[in-house]
Amino acid sequence: MRPSLFAEKLQLVLKSLSISRAGLAGSLNVDKSLVGRWASGAVIPSEHNLSLLTRFIAERIEGFTMLDWERDLPAFTARLGLAAGPVDGAMRDWIPDALIEEATRGARRRASAYEGIWRSTRYSSDLPGRFLYDITLIRCNSEGIIEFVSGIEGVRYRGRAMLLQHQLFSIAADEEAVTMMFGIFNGVARHKAEVLDGLSVATLRDAGCSPACSAIVMHRISDLTGDAEGDNQLFESAVAAQNPLAPKDEVPEDIRRHLAQTTTPDTPGLMRMFFQTSMARGPQLDPATGS
Known part of the structure; x- marks a missing residue:
């Protein structure tokens, strides 16, 4: 064994x-x-x-x-x-044991680097040139599984993520709308993550529930306190306080360029978040103090 x-x-x-x-x-x-x-x-x-x-x-x-x-x-x-549970039961019917075991080991080693409350920035599907914000809470449960909840106004996607190598593979569901969301995000190798980027696939809220793939950049806005109920309240407060539609010209130019480069004229319909140009990183050092 x-x-x-x-x-x-x-x-x-x-x-x-x-x-x-x-x-x-x-x-x-x-x-x-x-x-x-x-x-x-x-x-x-x-x-x-x-x-x-x-x-x-x-x-x-x-x-x-x-x-x-x-x-x-x-x-x-x-x-x-x-x-x-999901990892010990149904997931093993469609995910190889080797991947689940590797994800479990990865979570035990590195899950704490991703725990926190994050704000994500992505293009609006309805308003060309505008951007949307979402709030996400990421934490590791008592069984060593990475869990998260993403919220924008009244919508809540709840799910889990598998940490494989330096990528987070996620799946979540909105039970009220009976729909799902999938994501792959670039992670960090050693440090505590401060910025993440990746691609998310979900359905739009149009009449046909059209599938859409969004490029996303996530910034950590708060660490967790260790009190699960308190952290849930922090998350809900952040969702309530956040205007989902980013004000015009608020999103920095480097974020705009980074999200724009996921699609190119020579590959219509294909979205990519190249690892070599990823924005995922840990804390930035202050050149003056080295800390």
Whole structure:
């Protein structure tokens, strides 16, 4: 069994039994750093320790055996009596396990770089030459999954994102309008992200719900406080305060040029956000102070 797959199963065990890593270590009489290495996917337990762990689970989940570790993740989740979530259930029917595992590792390492409240700028589909603003809250949930909600006036798209290499692949839904949105955004390699850019595909609010692809630049406007309810209120306040239609000449020229370059006369109908010209970045250093 791959260490990363065992780590996911161990996280499910901890959740199912409502026990911490330290509590499990104490019950198994092993060092808590060892349990931490199991949970991070650094190593898998020795045969002796796996036997101890299995016996510990069997005392709490009737009939649990060593063979249960060989189950695939959805079956293992069900064996523990947990409901399969989107990542553990339906998503595995159409996204390869290797990509889900890589996205999970990426989120554990780098999700905090993207957490915050953002304002996005994109072209208006109805008013040529004008721009629209959206507000988005991005955070990592307790299971290490990147979640987000995007709002403009009364519309709310809620979804999840997969961090693969330096790109965020996102999918979201507006339940009231019964429609979906897909996006691919350039990320940052090391630093905390301050600017992101990418492409988003959704349907217009016209009579035919026409599909449209928008080039978007996102700027961080606030960090998260750590209080989920408080952060939700900050997000809703930002949506309420934001005029969705950007005032004329407010959008900086460099943003206008960057969004304009996604379409070119020689490739009609094709939108591109080239990585080599991406605006995605972390904090900018002050040349005078170096900070």
